[in-house]
Amino acid sequence: MNTLSRRGFIGKVALAGAALGFPNIIPATALARGGKASPNSKVNVALIGCGSRSKYALTYNRYEKSVVVAVCDPVKSRRLTRKQELNGCDDYADFRQVLARKDVDAVHIATSDHWHVPISMMAARAGKDMYCEKPLGISIEQDKKSRAIVEKHKRMFQYGAQQRSIQHVRMGIELALNGHIGEVKEAFVWAPRGHSGGTLEKTPVPADFDYDMWLGPAPKAPFCVDRCMNSGSASNGIFHIHDYAIGFVAGWGAHPADMLQWWLDNAGVPNMPVSCEAKGVIPTEGLFNTLTHWDAQFVYPGGLKMRFMDDETANKEKPHPGVAGGHGTLFVGSEGWVQVNRGGWMTSTEQLRLKAKDPGSKRLPVSRGQIENFVDSVLSREQPVDNLHSAVRSDILCHLIDISVRTGKKLEWDNKKETIVGNAKAVKMMCRDMRRPWKLEA
Structure with missing residues (x-):
């Protein structure tokens, strides 16, 4: 049987990619040694939530140590806009598909607040580090449970209160x-x-919007524009x-x-x-x-x-x-x-x-910056600034x-x-x- 060690496999993939002119992007997790990643590896980040707060995710592609490999949002037009801005990375409507990807090292959670903790907890269980936009949870119970799970799985967590940078x-x-x-x-x-304020006038759900996924753990409610579509x-x-x-x-x-x-x-x-x-x-x-x-x-x-x-x-x-x-x-x-x-x-x-x-x-x-500091913490396994x-x-x-x-x-x-x-x-x-x-x- 022709077997290949994990190290050998990664090395051959990298060489093949270079020969074909593909960018040499290897996930930091694949190259981790002794709890720290190789200084030559990049952190592969997935953006979950493509509304107004997601614009800061463009920083990952400007930082030499990270790259966005996927975007996710239940609104197709929003995720395709971010996809184009981020060099045509993969796009998803369901964040669970993102968390299932082995090559994703970290997620940037820029959803509405009620999704922050549920996604953070599932990301920790999937072995992903996370940058979570503020605020944290919509209840004290959520805050405490997210901390317990992130600690249990030894994940890096950066809070998006960027004043510390x-x-x-x-x-x-x-x-x-x-x-x-x-x-x-x-x-x-x-x-x-x-x-x-806010109008309760019901309107049809846009064809490109998975509204039930957006609601997620929140109570069932009729769709209206003021509820969730005035992004920015x-x-x-x-x-x-x-x-x-x-x-x-x-x-x-x-x-x-x-x-x-x-x-x-x-x-x-x-x-x-x-x-x-x-x-x-x-x-x-x-x-x-x-x-x-x-x-x-x-x-x-x-x-x-x-x-x-x-x-x-x-x-x-x-x-x-x-x-x-x-x-x-x-x-x-x-x-x-x-x-x-x-x-x-x-x-x-x-x-x-x-x-x-x-x-x-x-x-x-x-x-030097909240996102850059997070990427550095993913690589070093040292706690981020927030x-x-x-x-x-x-x-x-x-x-x-x-x-x-x-x-x-x-x-x-x-x-x-x-x-x-x-x-x-x-x-x-x-x-x-x-x-x-x-x-x-x-």
Whole structure:
């Protein structure tokens, strides 16, 4: 019998491809040695979800260490558009076909929020690493189960809160970490408010749209354009319908909350609250039914207080001079303050800003870009800049706000058990039902 070793087979395939003029793309998993991939291998990435957030996947083909080999979306026109932009890679309507491919090393999940965790969990079981757009899950239970499965299968997970790869954000947080603003006893987080409205007018499902696959684990619902087809618009129903998301409190709030969590996880202080008390507005008319406005007070062990608001409330209340603009994270210390956001940063004095060039011994990881950092982690097997543990913690903050508003109660949080205590209704809201046959397997 003419047998060929795995190494020999891969080598002959590579030589044959070179002789025929084919690009020499070998999956990183095929060349892995001792837990790390060969420096000459590329990470083969599959894009799952081809809506507005998927445009960032073009970065994979610009980075010399990765390439997109497949795209997937239940809307044929969307996936074909991305396919053309990504040099004619394979396209699929069903993500399970993508996960079955042995040559796919990693997936970039850019679906609507209600699919983030189910696909992440199935990807982990299939041996794929994953980049998941924010927010994480649509329930606290989903967050916790995704973490358990990703850990069990030893997969790399990068959260799509890209501010951790922005230099001025890192520099500003390092000022707070190294004591340049004194002891931090107060923090503020704010993000763009949500949207109300949305028409319930039924329209025929487009011929190229597998609507049932798009719904997936969400409840059965009649098709209408505002529910899921306004891709690229902030008023897209996928952000503001509670069956698919918890609204901009997480969809946008994940970004400034993640910046707060980056500090919390590195400051040597308790990194989760003991209580959350929130008030807010939920539309009662129209299709959209997630929070449009919110104002939440968090208390942490040790005395840290954090206020998390929508931007309209934040700029109207103006609780501190550093609260300004549509989104941001503000750290208030005994000797000064620093505010960071996607577009820039502010400090209480110019002298404080100058210290950012050499802030001290506490340094945060330097990332050239969120996607590039993820690819590097797939190859090195070292944790990326925004790992799943941190993502779960910051996402829980958003869920506590949503649940507090919906119950009208102050919530007590047991971080050791990772559960709400003393409120049975609120505990029940930590979970979501899933439409059969979809389910979250522990």
